[in-house]
Amino acid sequence: MGSRIGLTNSSAQINIDFLAGISIFLISFLLVVQLVPNLFIPFQGQPVTLHSVGYRTSVILCEDPGWYNLSNATVNISGYNWEDYPNNVSRLGLAKNKSTENLSTPQMLSGSKLFNLTGIYNSSDPGSYSNIQEHLGLTTSYRKYDYNISLVRFDGIPSSYMNGTPFFQIGYSPQSNIDVEKVERIVSFEMYDLPHDYNKTNFSRLNPAIDVVNLPISAYRICIESVNFSGSPSNISINLTNHSGTTYQLMNTTTYLPTDMPVILDLSDELNKYDDLSHKVTITIDYSNIIWYCYSSHAGDLVGDKLAAKLIIQVW
Amino acid sequence: MKLIHSTNAQMNTIEGLAAALLMIFAILFVSKSAAITMPQSGEFLNSQLQLYGHDALIMLDQEDYNSSSQLKKYVAGWDGIEAEPFNPVSPSLEGFDQSLRKIMPDNVLYNVDLVYAYDGCVIEKPVIYHGIPPDNSIRVFQLVTLYDEYSNISSDFKIHENNTIPDTDHSGSLLYNIVQVRCTLWYA
Missing domain, CATH: 1.20.5 (Single alpha-helices involved in coiled-coils or other helix-helix interfaces)
Known part of the structure; x- marks a missing residue:
């Protein structure tokens, strides 16, 4: 009598065709399951949309001066100078209006528009975040895009007032676990349009002139404009003293001829070499018979006669 | 069985x-x-690079207090010396190179060529050379127009005596030449 479960029983075994068929099917099914999600990776829509939204926002901010529209029973006016009518903004833009024509200068931004945008954002109105969102075209019929916009120097430090407080950072901070599109635009401002220090020669003041500078600084310029009395020699020398009292000579006594002027000395890179834990140095400028000015700013870097910085736009 | x-x-x-x-x-x-055939995925990676180059050239071409544009001043003041691996920056364009270096992030490298037409040919002159650009580099350009009369207007802004950009037209017109400032950028 053969065992019911014994090895000698040759009936009711799985057919080898079935075995081969089912294993081939399972292997190919697994392969397909693995392949199918990867098939569509190149066609995923989300980053593409975010990129175009980020780029569009950067263009609106950097290449357009914006628009306001004030219409009620008595007046109906509109124009590019929305910074004068912050309650009637229809489109935000930071590009500077040209004074003569109503044409904007791309990438040349206006300081007053920048500070008015910060003003709108920091106002007591609880809806200011979403108002700006709407004026930047970030509210669409199917979703809202969150934003963070800031002005940053080329060394990565936020553009600041002379006391070191950043002056343009609006929007929420993005969470770390979501896709964020970041667009950086290089923008410029007129030299005197952003927070700065400007001191011109004052002959009633003490000579040498002494200036305490916070480091790292992004713009520090000494410009020798002209001689005071022609005929007498015109000299300048610049010394630097650090926190521990060591004095370094930045420029030994140099004579400039009236034909050389204006002489522009950009010292920001030179000064930043002396940055230490105190982040402070003292500059001593000894001069005779010259008219000069000293310009410094923590807002951006001087490129030519313009202050340049990066506008960083993040959307998600 | x-x-x-x-x-x-x-x-x-x-x-x-x-x-x-x-x-x-x-x-x-x-x-x-x-x-x-991933559609345009490479383009998105490089669009930020293109913005850096384009924005930098536009910013340098903006009007200044003392000259009509920095870029124009550099092109006019070029001393005709070409850049090569052992002489990466033409000496008269040190300021141009310093401005670009300041503006660009540390991981971006660039070459600058001046391209102009003369006598039916297009002439390319490298003026800033920081290496051989890889295949995925980006090119941007800005056109600069030079006029004959600059030499009379201000000493700060005249065509350098060794500048090899020729006066392209007949003596009757004010046009001197049109120069394409071409910038090639890539990630280091």
């Missing part, structure tokens, strides 16, 4: 095997070719 010596249904197995292999290879083929 019925299991092995049975002659039924043998072809079905081989057909099934062949069909499965065909299907797998077809799917593999489709998925591989789809991965190659």
Whole structure:
């Protein structure tokens, strides 16, 4: 009598065709399951949309001066100078209006528009975040895009007032676990349009002139404009003293001829070499018979006669 | 032994095997070719690079207090010396190179060429050379127009005596030449 479960029983075994068929099917099914999600990776829509939204926002901010529209029973006016009518903004833009024509200068931004945008954002109105969102075209019929916009120097430090407080950072901070599109635009401002220090020669003041500078600084310029009395020699020398009292000579006594002027000395890179834990140095400028000015700013870097910085736009 | 010596249904197995292999290879083929033609994914990576170059040239071309544009001043003041690996920056354009270096992030490298037309030919002169650009580098350009009369207007802004950009037109017109400032950028 053969065992019911014994090895000698040759009936009711799985057919080898079935075995081969089912294993081939399972292997190919697994392969397909693995392949199918990867098939569509190149066609995923989300980053593409975010990129175009980020780029569009950067263009609106950097290449357009914006628009306001004030219409009620008595007046109906509109124009590019929305910074004068912050309650009637229809489109935000930071590009500077040209004074003569109503044409904007791309990438040349206006300081007053920048500070008015910060003003709108920091106002007591609880809806200011979403108002700006709407004026930047970030509210669409199917979703809202969150934003963070800031002005940053080329060394990565936020553009600041002379006391070191950043002056343009609006929007929420993005969470770390979501896709964020970041667009950086290089923008410029007129030299005197952003927070700065400007001191011109004052002959009633003490000579040498002494200036305490916070480091790292992004713009520090000494410009020798002209001689005071022609005929007498015109000299300048610049010394630097650090926190521990060591004095370094930045420029030994140099004579400039009236034909050389204006002489522009950009010292920001030179000064930043002396940055230490105190982040402070003292500059001593000894001069005779010259008219000069000293310009410094923590807002951006001087490129030519313009202050340049990066506008960083993040959307998600 | 019925299991092995049975002659039924043998072809079905081989057909099934062949069909499965065909299907797998077809799917593999489709998925591989789809991965190659990713639409514009490279463009998105490089659009920030293009913005850096474009914004930098536009900013340098903006009007200044003392000259009509920095970029124009540099092109007019070029001393005709070409850049090469042992002389990466033409001496008269040190300021231009310093401005670009300040503006660009540390991981971006760039070359600058001046391109102009003369006597029916297009002439390219490298003026800033920081290496051989890779295949995925980006090119941007800005056109600068030079006029004859600059030499009379201000000493700060005149065409350098060794500048090899020629006066392209007949003596009657004010036009001197049109120069394309071409910047090639790539990630280091």
